Amino acid sequence: MSKFKKKSDGGTPAISTASLPDIVFMLLFFFMVVTVMRDTSLKVQNVLPFADQVEKLDKKNLVMYIYAGKPSPRYQQKYGTEARVQLNDKYANINDIQQFIREEKQSKREELRDMLTTALKVDKETNMGLVSDIKQELRKAEALKINYTTKEGDAMLNLE
Secondary structure (H helix, E strand, O other): OOOOOOOOOOOOOOOOOOOHHHHHHHHHHHHHHHOOOOOOOOOEOOOOOEEOOOOOOOOHHHEEEEEEEOEOOOOHHHHOOOOEEEEOOEEEOHHHHHHHHHHHHHOOOHHHHHHOEEEEEEOOOOOHHHHHHHHHHHHHOOOOOEEEOOEEOOOOOOOO
8 A cells, every 4th residue: 555645637727817807897887988980871872082192180179070972862752953062960061061060169278269271071973063053152151171081092993
């Protein structure tokens, strides 16, 4: 009889799952804080044109967006197929642009009002007459900093 008994191999110990709920809630909280919800829902078709000389805007919080294009298919029954202007979440007339600009300027601090930029997100199939009318209203509202939002790429190669 031997004095020493051989230990039987018990295997590897089980992994503790006690901290698993903490990790899951920490990840959930992280994604809830970092995720940005879309401010406006598009009601117009918005296939942006291509441009080869593109610059990014520095401060997105100083940008007012004006969308223009044909109504999306789900709105065409009610609004038709002619190009329309969208300000925030609703369709608008050309005449509403000045009031929109005034309201946007009033919502910003006074020292930031002169730095506001108006970004035009215009569908590539939109008539330039509508864009010209929008620009005329922006002049009347003294919103002279205008940005045309495009996709980066060669405009000649992406003709369809």
